[in-house]
Amino acid sequence: MLTFASVPAAAQGGSEPAWSQFQGGAAHTGAADGPPPPYRKVWELPLDAGREDVALGPVVSGDTAVVVTDGSVVALDVATGAERWSVERDGEPGTPAIVDVEDAPAVVYPDGDDAETAVLVAVALEDGSPLWEAPLEAEPVGGVTVDDGRVFVVDEDGAVYAVEADDGGVAWTRRISGTVVAPPAASGGGLFVVAGASEDGSSARIVGLDAATGDPLWPAVVPDVASAFGSAPSVDADSVIVALQDGVVYALSVLDGSTSWSVRIAAFVSPLAAPAAPDGAIFVADRTGGLHRVGPGGRDWVFAFNERVLRQSPIVVDAAAVVGFDDGGVGVVDVDTGHMTFRTAATGVAVTGMAVAGDVLLVAHGATGVPRVVGLATDPAGSLVDVTSPTDLDAAELASSFAIAFVVVGLVVIVAGWLARSRYQIRDPSRDSIDQTPEPG
Amino acid sequence: MSKRSGRSASGHRSTTKVARASDRQRGGTTASGGVFGRLLGPPVPPGMSEMPRFRTSLAQGFLLVAANPALIAACFLFVLAVWLVLLGFGYVGSPLALTQVFALPPLSTALDTQNAVSVAGQRAGLMAGLGLLVVRALVVAILAGAIVEGFEHAGRIRPAAIARGLRASPRVLAATVLAFIALFLAQLGAVFGAGIATLVQVVLPAFALYLLGFVPFAAVRRRDPLPETIRRSIAGARTPGGRHLSFCLLYVLIAFLLPVFLPQGAFITASPSVVTWIGILAMTLIHLGFTAALGYRWLAVEASVAEPSERV
DSSP states (O other), rough: OOOOOOOOOSSSSSSSSOOTTTSSSSOOOOEEEEOSEEEEEEEEEEEEOOOOOEEEEEEEETTTEEEEOOSEEEEEEEETTEEEEEEEEOOSSOOOOOEEETEEEEEEEEEEEEEOOOOOEEEEEOOOEEEEEOOOOSOOOEEEEEEETTEEEEETTEEEEETTTTTTOEEEEEEEEEBOSOOOOOEEEEEEEEEOOOTTTOOOOOEEEEETTEEEEEEEEEOOSSSSSSSSOEEEETTEEEEESEEEEEEEETOOOOEEEEEESSSSTTTTTBBBBTTTEEEEOOOTTTEEEEETEEEEEEOOSSSOOOEEEEEEEETTEEEOOOTSSSEEEETTTTOOEEEEEOOOEEEEEEEEEEEEEEEEEOOOSEEEEEEEOOOOOOOOBBBOTTTTHHHHHHHHHHHHHHHHHHHHHHHHHHHHTTOOOOHHHHHHHTOOOOOOO | OOSSSOOOTTSSSSSSSHHHHOOOOIIIIHHHOOHHHHOOOOOGGGGGGGSSHHHHHHHHHHHHHHHHHHHHHHHHHHHHHHHHHHHHHTOOOOGGGGTTTTOOTTTTHHHHHHHHHHHOOOOHHHHHHHHHHHHHHHHHHEEEHHHHHHHHHHTTOOOOHHHHHHHHHHHHHHHHHHHHHHHHHHHGGGGGGHHHHHHHHHHHHHHHHHHHHTHHHHHOOOOOOOOHHHHHHHHHHOTTTHHHHHHHHHHHHHHHGGGGGSSTTTOOSSSSSSHHHHHHHHHHHHHHHHHHHHHHHHHHHHSSSSGGGGGG
């Protein structure tokens, strides 16, 4: 029996403050109390210097944050950015999670790059000492989700694993079809996975499983309009939120998979990013840097940053919706007005993850340069701006821009035409033909 | 017209064209073999063809457009109106959508459908796209009427052009629908992989334009039934030595490439900048010039297209 209730992200996980996994909590709501903008950088920790790795996470428990790169798992102090410990790992990085193992916080992360080495690993948050390993049948993908004492992960062959957090024992596995690249979302006893199109060309699908048994909650939901991929899922109260390739954000009932509502945003959302879902309002960042606020009533607003967004889901810090870009910058939009209030400069290294840790906003960078973690805090000397989206029509600007272009192009063409006509005639070639018809005989 | 041979002032070779054409139509020249040979017509040196050279067609086309500020102004304002309508329907995107407002079908019908899908979703957008075919046919027909009028009256376009265009619009609509179907077929090219798909997506619209591109002008000039209008369009396209398929391919390639050069074209905004508008309007002019060039080519070969009674 599933029981659903909206669970604040900050309350999910074991210790406080907690941003225990991808998008804060098992439901991927991406919301927490944290530092308001404007921001300033308070520290920076380079990771694996010289390698252009992806850095995923961060996840936070108490005063410790953890990030995962291609080659290591690194724990750091959220106040200073100082590295506390690191352990080596291998394979595609996945977002780690923090879960209590026998009442002590532990980091769980995917490891291995093939069927023989694929494992789920738990190490102590305090010092990185190993706790357990759970073997997997293929390379894990996306990252780890923890909920109610269990760890969930999906491998590249579509096998979903539920692993007991205390001892690493596999509670159940369930194979689903399609390609999974993001962590599943969990809430109220359900586990929700978005699988992209299979190699056979079938459409993306949303799968709901009973987190206790792995049994399907309902038949996989396949959209009416075929989509090759969908965003990572998040759960808002009693709805699974996912944006599909057809440019529509769907809210599906967690009970039966039926569509509660849908909103067209006419933009693609990365399959690596999830919508943020803080208490009813849904925030979706599309691939072109459009941040949309949607809900059952439609789209409330969109702010077009015009920057690529691949790996970063939006997060909501109090009244600020924050999104990271592939250029390394971070943009902030007021959740009520849809106006941009703050934006950091580009760093050149893509934002790959964000987390809130008390008064610090942690930003992971990677993929397009040396990975690093940056700590941002409220800048008391800074100031906010109030910028409307370029997509909001400015009639005066539109009219003046068009008028100037109209006059410039029109004048150039008319003058050129006048000069050309002084040398050349416009001819009627059909009359030429008639004129030139040869005389009989 | 005083010259009986050689190149005219417009650069158009004009030696006893109709006589040569009639000669060929009656079998004076043997069609080359194979499917493409039969479809494209027998090989004839370009200079000896009824079909004007590219540069002549384009020069006359652009000259006609440049000589008509009212036509330019109307088309520019239409582009602005399209943008306002898109915004009114909630379009959120870049102004790249405006670079092909005056492209020849099926490129413009593709844009119409794409914009409709962007605003209304896949299913509703496709339905709306079908409705937009009517609007597109009206625009193309009136433009064809204006171009024909312009060439017939030494560059002057009379208001009667609109009536002539409207009379032709049902047949233009039919041709637009056929071109739209070609567009759908082009999408099927995706099953052959990205490389082949791109090739098909360029070649098939060009081929649709090659076969049906003269329909608007033929429909404006004569009130033939639709099948006869289409037959005449295809016959005109097949004018020996006209290299008309190359002309259509050139146009489609240019039309595909134009958006790449739009300044700040990918920037998502409701209020494009001055330079973006300049780019959009310049690209609109290019489409208009090519459309007028197409009209010029039709007028040049129209007389050489055999009447039904002449066909063997």
